[in-house]
Amino acid sequence: MKQTEILVVGGGPAGLCAASAAAELGADVLILERDSKPGGQLVKQTHKFFGSKKQYAGDRGIQIGDFLLEQVESNPKVEVWPDATCLGIYEDGVVTAEKDDKHIKIKPERIIIATGAAEKALMFPNNDLPGIYGAGAVQTLMNVAGVVPGKRVLMVGAGNIGLIVSYQLLQAGVEVAAVIEAAPHIGGYLVHASKIRRAGVPILTSHTVKEAYGNDTLEGAIICRLDEKWQPIPGTEQDIKADVMCLAVGLSPLTELCWQAGCKMKYIAELSGHVPVRNEYLETTRPGLYVAGDVSGVEEASSAMVEGRLAGISAALSLGYGKDKAPQLQAEALAELKELRSGPTGEKIMNGIMKLLGKEGAAC
């Protein structure tokens, strides 16, 4: 059985930052990463980040991923296991994983779960036709594997993922027929929306997919307008020819391990689904088990990195590391999170977190 002080499950932005922060204070850390290259979603993000310099604004996601990976690999206190998937967390604190086709047991003193999120699906007739993808899958196909998904795409969802992937499709020479969004307004940043509008791609708000059609693969979709109660308006149908449809309709936190570990869970729509109840320092109701990033509520990679750092510092401090420095570092991370969540999108996240912390209406 492998012993470690802190086990980080997931080598995305949150997990890598958690590992670095904990190791810098002196703790031994092991990272489990299911993919062969750590970095999570950053490995396919070719766009530049916003925010402040501290959250790598101006750098492209893929560069940030490489930098975070270098940071953990240059720290002798961190061990990284790629191609290793966490399989379970048991009552006695033993964690199991699959690595090199073997079942392995790990006994950590603290656990940080940073498993991220999975793409949500949408229900409409023929939603299983080949050519219908999650937008994240298309991003992986293009930016990691170097394969274009098709010739003409219908993008469903005008949040940041939908807008960014649409732009990247255009960059790859793929036609984007339209971006449709069920909500009455564009969910993503205006700067991303403007870029694709300038390229001539229509963004249709209050629109949804009525049905997809095609013989063996996708040939097109019928879209329609929605009224203020999100009901289809008859007679507003449009036929959009497309051989690819991308679903960018949100993410669900990947919380299976939190449920298994017995963490108290709460459904919070603002955080995109069930999330573990945790305190300000990201420790769940199971002592010694922390969460960071999308698993604790779907947000941007910038806040995932800061949450990771906060969870890493807090886990290390609980083991007695960095007693002098840690409180100051925690305060800094909390201040950064507050700033990142100060915009209009952040308001929704803050409402969700207040519900999670049982402080509803505290700000009113």
Add this chain to the structure above:
Amino acid sequence: MENKVIVCRCEDVTLEDIHALIKQGYRTIDEIKRVSRAGMGPCQGRTCRMLIAQELAKAYGVSMEEVIMPTFRPTVKPVKLGIFVGGE
């Protein structure tokens, strides 16, 4: 084209199947899983779980918070039995 609305793509369970089960009186995600296999495929319910929850919430007039979640057991993803042979 069969105009099917797929809820669980791993096990090919349709929205029509889910509605028929709800009509028969099935009330939880776990109950629906046991009779239809929805959520028992390679993704272990990551795609369909919340879609089924949504249908249950609608049918029984409850909020999403009130829909009973299934039990989550190890292993979180399907593995080959062989990994236990030489493993711990």
